[in-house]
Amino acid sequence: MKRVVVTGLGVVSPLGNTIDTYWDNLVNGTSGAGLITRFNTDKFKTKLACELKSFEPEKHLDRNEIKRSDLFTQYALYAATEAVQDAGIDIAKENPFDIGVIWGVGQGGMETFESEVESFVKGDYNPRFSPFFIPKLIVNLAAGMISMKFGFQGINYCTVSACATANTALMDAFNYIRLGKAKVIVTGGSEAPITQASIGGFSALKAMSTRNDDPATASRPFDINRDGFVMGEGAGAIILEDYDHAVQRGAKIYAEMIGASMTADAYHMTSPHPEGIGASMAMKQTLEEGGINPAELNYLNLHATSTPVGDIAELNAVAKTFPDLSKLYLGATKSMTGHLLGAAGAIEAIASIKATMHNLIPPTINVEELDPKIPAEMNIVLKDALETEVKYAMSNAFGFGGHNSTVLFKKA
Structure with missing residues (x-):
């Protein structure tokens, strides 16, 4: 079995959109929670979430990528770009079929689904939907768009296992590299669930916190007064790589993945x-x-x-x-x-x-x-x-x- 190492990291999170910012806020105990700004929450019991702050997709995405993708794909592309750059992968020096993408998405384009259906019902579309409706909606497009952006032509698909999804993607990437089926895999997961339908649906399950008067303290694992989870959004990207390949190209190695x-x-x-x-x-x-x-x-x-x-x-x-x-x-x-x-x-x-x-x-x-x-x-x-x-x-x-x-x- 091949050894598998981590050679690149990228993140878009409620605590920051770079690895250093994310990590600094984590170790300093910073809360990413606040009142929801995406939509009017007057009709909702839960009015708080961990939204992204100052997300600027144009930093890593061009106009067409932004126009043709839901937020979950934008987050994926952004984080993946940071990870690929961090790993120093130069596609011109690699066999593109040795580099794959295994990406996790749980819900997919919820915001796209909501806006398209709402526009249809109101009569804005008469009777057609946007030609980008399905491509923006389906969960596998994040993996596909990452491969297109960088020209990675190896294994490419999306994992879905609810909140276990990103770990599933990591496990699959780990195993494919161990078996020699790929040299490098961009893996991780993304989600953009701060939408009316998603917040409303989880609220109906009584799974979410309603500590609306103090959002920063709402997510409180293990506390006797915890009352549910706080929704977050973003993406994490990890470059997993065959150890020998990483050493051969002089890549920095952050850690070794040894089990899943x-x-x-x-x-x-x-x-x-x-x-x-x-x-x-x-x-x-x-x-x-x-x-x-x-x-x-x-x-x-x-x-x-x-x-x-x-x-x-x-x-x-x-x-x-x-x-x-x-x-x-x-x-x-x-x-x-x-x-x-x-x-x-x-x-x-x-x-x-x-x-x-x-x-x-x-x-x-x-x-x-x-x-x-x-x-x-x-x-x-x-x-x-x-x-x-x-x-x-x-x-x-x-x-x-x-x-x-x-x-x-x-x-x-």
């Missing part, structure tokens, strides 16, 4: 298994594939969305997986970024990679009183970032439908 796994709860449409059986198995399989025992893991970035049921179920899974919790530090970066659905795993994998680079674990913010159901021996990093050795970092992402996905990185 997926399981299913086979339990409920929207709720995780309360005992975390499937999630625990995903973590165990990932550790086994990475060749490390549970006691060696330093940092686990939890899925931890700030829902009453989900947080405890995941910690039950952690307790099943790690008999000795004394040296394992836990964190929930969603307390700052909100939940980016299909993109969540990507930006959280980036946080995990950066933790190994800097020996620094971002905090979990907004926890005023820990849920008493949480075992006292669990080391959750609260309020302030923790400086400690991070040789291995793991990241969880779980999704509606019972999808459990876990990825594992090793310090370069």
Whole structure:
């Protein structure tokens, strides 16, 4: 099996649109949440979200790319461009069929769908829809547009597994490179779910926070008074590469990806298994594939969305997986970024990679009183970032439908 390394990173997030800005805000415990500005929320119970700040697509996209793509694809193109540039990939020096794109998107063009259908109903289209309606809507266009932008002609497709989506993309990219099917893969995920339909739909499920009077503290994983997740948006891009290829071209190596796994709860449409059986198995399989025992893991970035049921179920899974919790530090970066659905795993994998680079674990913010159901021996990093050795970092992402996905990185 080939070794797989990380050689490039790119991000568009509620905490910043560069890797350095994103990381600085994470370790400083900055909240990305605020009142929604995209649409009038008078009719909505949830009026807050983690929106992007000062997103300027024209920095990396041309006019046609912006005109012909939904926001989720714009975010993907932006983050992918930063990652490709960061990795120093020169297509003129590569076989284009050796470079692929495996990209994760959970919902796709929700904003496009809403605006097109609304215009049709109002009679603005009589009777035709925009010719760009379907290309802007479908989830695979992000992967396709990235390949077109850079001329990457290798494997190219989109993964969809709800909020486990980006980790699924990472796992597939990892395995294709290990098997020698590609030298380089642009992977990650993007999502643009701050729309009326998306916010309204998740609100109907009673899954979202309604702490509208204080948005900055609304995302509070593990807190006794948590009342649901906060929607986020953006993209994370990671360049995974065959180790030998990376060394041959003199690429900088940020970390090594050494394991990934997926399981299913086979339990409920929207709720995780309360005992975390499937999630625990995903973590165990990932550790086994990475060749490390549970006691060696330093940092686990939890899925931890700030829902009453989900947080405890995941910690039950952690307790099943790690008999000795004394040296394992836990964190929930969603307390700052909100939940980016299909993109969540990507930006959280980036946080995990950066933790190994800097020996620094971002905090979990907004926890005023820990849920008493949480075992006292669990080391959750609260309020302030923790400086400690991070040789291995793991990241969880779980999704509606019972999808459990876990990825594992090793310090370069």
